[in-house]
Amino acid sequence: MAILLEQVFPVEAGAYATAGEASTTIKRKLKQLGIDANVLRRVSVASYEVELNLVIHSMGGTLTLQVDPEMVTLISKDVGPGIPDIDKAMTEGFSTANEEARTLGFGAGMGLPNMKRNATTFDIQSQVGVGTTIMMGFALRG
Amino acid sequence: MTIRDVMEIVEGVVLTGEDKLDSPVDTACGSDLMSDVLAFVKDKTVLITGLINTHVVRTAEMLDITCIVFSRGKQPSEEILEMAQEADIAVLSTRMTTYTACGELYTHGLPGTREKTN
Numbered sequence: 001m002a003i004l005l006e007q008v009f010p011v012e013a014g015a016y017a018t019a020g021e022a023s024t025t026i027k028r029k030l031k032q033l034g035i036d037a038n039v040l041r042r043v044s045v046a047s048y049e050v051e052l053n054l055v056i057h058s059m060g061g062t063l064t065l066q067v068d069p070e071m072v073t074l075i076s077k078d079v080g081p082g083i084p085d086i087d088k089a090m091t092e093g094f095s096t097a098n099e100e101a102r103t104l105g106f107g108a109g110m111g112l113p114n115m116k117r118n119a120t121t122f123d124i125q126s127q128v129g130v131g132t133t134i135m136m137g138f139a140l141r142g
Numbered sequence: 143m144t145i146r147d148v149m150e151i152v153e154g155v156v157l158t159g160e161d162k163l164d165s166p167v168d169t170a171c172g173s174d175l176m177s178d179v180l181a182f183v184k185d186k187t188v189l190i191t192g193l194i195n196t197h198v199v200r201t202a203e204m205l206d207i208t209c210i211v212f213s214r215g216k217q218p219s220e221e222i223l224e225m226a227q228e229a230d231i232a233v234l235s236t237r238m239t240t241y242t243a244c245g246e247l248y249t250h251g252l253p254g255t256r257e258k259t260n
Contacts, residue, residue, distance in 0.1 A: 020200035024229075027204065037206070044204040045180055105193050105201075108177035117181075 005029065005067040011054040016100060019055040022063050023047040026074075033067065035140065042118040043072050043138050049111040050076040050134055056101045057081075058132070071120075072138040082128035090116070090124075143167050143252050145209045145232050148188055151250050152211060152236040152243045158223045159232030165208055169255045172244040176201045183207065183255050190243050194218050196225055203229040213240040 007029070009022035027044045035043075047063070054061045054076060061078030083089045090112050097107025116122040119136035126132040146163040148170075149156060156163065172190040173179050176197055179189060183205045190211045191198055199222055202210055208231060212218055215237040218226075226233045236243050248254070 017196070020197065020204075023204060024200065041204070041206055048200065048204045049180060104195055104197050105174060105176035105179075106197070108175055110177040110181045114177075114181045 003066055003068050005033070005065065007065050009051075009063045009065070011051055011058075011061055011063055013055065013058055013060040015055055016104060019052055020048055023051050026063075026065050029065070030067070030072065035072065039072065039138055039140060043074065046115045046118045046136055046138075047074055049115050050074065050136070052101075052106055053111050054078055056097050056107065061131070070140055072140065074119075074134075074136045074138075076132070076134040078131045078133075080129060080131045082130055083124075083126040083132055084128050086124055086126055143250070145188075145234075147250070148209060148211065148247060148252070149234050151246050152190075152234070152238055154211060154234040154236035157218065157233045157235055158227045159209070159230075162208065162230070162232040165232070167209060167252065170244065170247050170252050171255045172240045174240070180205070187255055188247070188252070190240050190247070192216065192240050194222065196222055198222070199225040199229060199231065202226075202231050208232065209234065211236055211243060213238060213243050 026047050030040055058078035059080045064075040066073040088094055092113045093109040095107050095109035101107040120139040121137035123135045144164050167188050168186040170188040171183055174191055174193040179201050187207050188209045189207050192213045194216050211234045
């Protein structure tokens with residue numbers, strides 16, 4: 001499928017002040033492409049959640065946006081530390097977020113389940129000591 | 143209901159977005175937990191919160207929230223107001239607590255958000 005748009009955003013570990021900048025840019029770009037408002041909101045929520053996760057939990061990584069005529073795809077890839085128990089991490093309410101994240105209003109253990117709920121397709125792969133990759137697809141047509 | 147109605151009901155003042163006062167709002171939610179807001183909110187919603195930081199605005203922008211009401215007389219920073227302006231979000235401030243502001247809006251007919259965004 002022809003890719004209409006691809007952009008890679010580096011996300012720094014612990015950069016709480018700027019967390020969300022990539023998602024804001026992604027939302028504005030997709031809006032310019034004229035993407036359906038409902039899909040746009042779902043992509044935006046998932047993008048912000050995954051970007052926050054990179055800031056809060058990872059040792060740094062990238063968020064990649066790909067758009068083709070059928071699908072918006074978001075890929076989050078980090079360099080560690082990896083998730084020991086993915087099933088546990090996917091459980092609503094389970095969180096390992098630190099105090100700083102909680103002070104900002106996050107870390108309620110809703111992030112991963114919320115991404116899965118908003119995406120059409122959701123895949124997470126993780127290896128301790130290597131890193132985590134999350135791939136989310138959002139279908140543009142019913 | 144419009145953002146102007148919300149402002150009058152919570153006896154608030156507008157800090158940015160005067161041009162949006164006649165925009166409609168369908169629902170409201172009150173929360174200091176942005177994780178919850180991200181999980182439950184739909185659009186044309188007013189967010190009433192006592193939490194003041196830039197992530198409140200970012201969360202609102204991601205969800206197409208049109209109006210943020212900061213409760214208990216808290217004053218957001220210039221940075222927060224500039225971000226809100228750029229994101230096309232009206233910001234109000236009320237001296238009411240979050241609980242009272244939500245109660246007044248609910249009593250005047252503004253319902254809560256549905257549980258799912260999609």
